[in-house]
Amino acid sequence: MPAARDHEVILRLTAASMNHRDLWIWKGQYAGIKFPIVPGSDGCGYIENQRCIINPGISWGDNPNFQSKHFKLVGLPEDGTFAEYVRIPKENLFAAATHLNDEEASTLGVAAITAFRSLFVRGQAKRSERLLICGIGGGVALFALQMALLTGCEVYVSSSKQGKVKQAIKLGAAGGVVYSEDSWDKNLLEMVPDGFDLIIDGFAGSNASKYLKLAKPGGRICFYGGTGGKMNDLSPQILFWKQLNILGSTMGSPLDFQNMVDFVNQHQLKPIIDAVYPLKDAEKAFIRLQQAEQFGKIVLKVA
Amino acid sequence: MPAARDHEVILRLTAASMNHRDLWIWKGQYAGIKFPIVPGSDGCGYIENQRCIINPGISWGDNPNFQSKHFKLVGLPEDGTFAEYVRIPKENLFAAATHLNDEEASTLGVAAITAFRSLFVRGQAKRSERLLICGIGGGVALFALQMALLTGCEVYVSSSKQGKVKQAIKLGAAGGVVYSEDSWDKNLLEMVPDGFDLIIDGFAGSNASKYLKLAKPGGRICFYGGTGGKMNDLSPQILFWKQLNILGSTMGSPLDFQNMVDFVNQHQLKPIIDAVYPLKDAEKAFIRLQQAEQFGKIVLKVA
Numbered sequence: 001m002p003a004a005r006d007h008e009v010i011l012r013l014t015a016a017s018m019n020h021r022d023l024w025i026w027k028g029q030y031a032g033i034k035f036p037i038v039p040g041s042d043g044c045g046y047i048e049n050q051r052c053i054i055n056p057g058i059s060w061g062d063n064p065n066f067q068s069k070h071f072k073l074v075g076l077p078e079d080g081t082f083a084e085y086v087r088i089p090k091e092n093l094f095a096a097a098t099h100l101n102d103e104e105a106s107t108l109g110v111a112a113i114t115a116f117r118s119l120f121v122r123g124q125a126k127r128s129e130r131l132l133i134c135g136i137g138g139g140v141a142l143f144a145l146q147m148a149l150l151t152g153c154e155v156y157v158s159s160s161k162q163g164k165v166k167q168a169i170k171l172g173a174a175g176g177v178v179y180s181e182d183s184w185d186k187n188l189l190e191m192v193p194d195g196f197d198l199i200i201d202g203f204a205g206s207n208a209s210k211y212l213k214l215a216k217p218g219g220r221i222c223f224y225g226g227t228g229g230k231m232n233d234l235s236p237q238i239l240f241w242k243q244l245n246i247l248g249s250t251m252g253s254p255l256d257f258q259n260m261v262d263f264v265n266q267h268q269l270k271p272i273i274d275a276v277y278p279l280k281d282a283e284k285a286f287i288r289l290q291q292a293e294q295f296g297k298i299v300l301k302v303a
Numbered sequence: 304m305p306a307a308r309d310h311e312v313i314l315r316l317t318a319a320s321m322n323h324r325d326l327w328i329w330k331g332q333y334a335g336i337k338f339p340i341v342p343g344s345d346g347c348g349y350i351e352n353q354r355c356i357i358n359p360g361i362s363w364g365d366n367p368n369f370q371s372k373h374f375k376l377v378g379l380p381e382d383g384t385f386a387e388y389v390r391i392p393k394e395n396l397f398a399a400a401t402h403l404n405d406e407e408a409s410t411l412g413v414a415a416i417t418a419f420r421s422l423f424v425r426g427q428a429k430r431s432e433r434l435l436i437c438g439i440g441g442g443v444a445l446f447a448l449q450m451a452l453l454t455g456c457e458v459y460v461s462s463s464k465q466g467k468v469k470q471a472i473k474l475g476a477a478g479g480v481v482y483s484e485d486s487w488d489k490n491l492l493e494m495v496p497d498g499f500d501l502i503i504d505g506f507a508g509s510n511a512s513k514y515l516k517l518a519k520p521g522g523r524i525c526f527y528g529g530t531g532g533k534m535n536d537l538s539p540q541i542l543f544w545k546q547l548n549i550l551g552s553t554m555g556s557p558l559d560f561q562n563m564v565d566f567v568n569q570h571q572l573k574p575i576i577d578a579v580y581p582l583k584d585a586e587k588a589f590i591r592l593q594q595a596e597q598f599g600k601i602v603l604k605v606a
Binding site for chain 2: 122
């Protein structure tokens, strides 16, 4: 049982959702990792009778444009939410939305705030704009898809798997491509000859240079991750002539988190859950996450 | 003698300033070039007794964020300002600033509007911010330096030549580095450990990845050119974790041009002139531009 310090409370967890960050920690591959550590950034639980969710970003600081040097996530360096109890700063607790059960509410953490900031705060997505959301199936991409559709955007997707593209189209996406297609970028341009107002991506790597060609003049390309590694072969001529914007985004400020929660409530957004495992089967959940077969969030049921 | 069409006038030129674009046209290396062509985008001259300068961007269009597909510059595909007379749309003429002589006024074309939009419209430079302006000595970089200093920014510079860094410091730059130094980027970080709010660059190429490290969290990196070619080795992790903005900028809207002219008038900005040649010695002027020894604009005196 953790002990609360000043401005902290102890949350009794009922559900926790997983992120890739947890997988990297589990595999010992996260920068600055120190054992022992309880991973887990997202959670839903109770303080007495109050049902709460966690804003996993601690000490953002005063500047809405970027996080302070003291910024950290729940779940490293301090113990996280894959547990019965977690110690959390009071200000990081938000009321859980009444239209969501505990498992659904627990997913509104890292992925939802990352999607919200990338899409709206950094990407400035607006009704009727045409978007490309890459790597559909992952938590951030799916939240971005749902939020963009609820905003009235026309959304295309990309994925490594045909099945995930089909599932996204069922959810309301206008179309999509599979990376294994020889010229997925040209196929996208055939679907959308004018290009995209906004591209949301967490891969970067060899895909990044293609986004410059896929973007409309004045378009925005927002990266919230970089699992594909360094970006190469980017044409400055395309960048300046099309007046493009390449934007980095990570997590979100406390105000972003409040706005995300308000958006979810206002639109009665229902997070997409891939699977729920009991906490004791966390290893199975990690393996599911590692296999990258999921479409939606993987949740641990704590109690 | 060109003939004016609808909404056009004939400007009698007295001075014209050179840009790298003219050099590429002169060398036959410009995309879409068709001969014969009179190059030259910038100019000062007279319509009867009215002294005017030229906004070299024609048909920008309605969107302040990017130029229309019909956008073109004076001097290709239609004849330009290295001549006694040029045909110009009426709306592209602006009153010449009274504190400038014809040669000085003629420099307020491509370079000045490119600098103004990169610095203020795209780069959002503000008083007290710390800037890095790369490739000092060229027309855009020098206008950006002067405009940034007049705004109250602290400006550092880079150049291929030590002498140009020294000249920039005389103008008010806080410091600078020479690219031939082994670790010019690390030397800059020693001068400015917190990094730069805004970096203005027209080279890109192998320098681009270093700018990600030199930028402050939330910083902006604005490219108005790409003579260094493709950008490689850009870290998406630095981009998203520092919430950076990589922005492309070219030329400027008619409103940007008006605001640039107003800025020059309000601050009584005096453009820096490297050399003035009579029009008949244009070849010497082109050679001077090609040698990249200049510090300031190269001007042709027409009459």
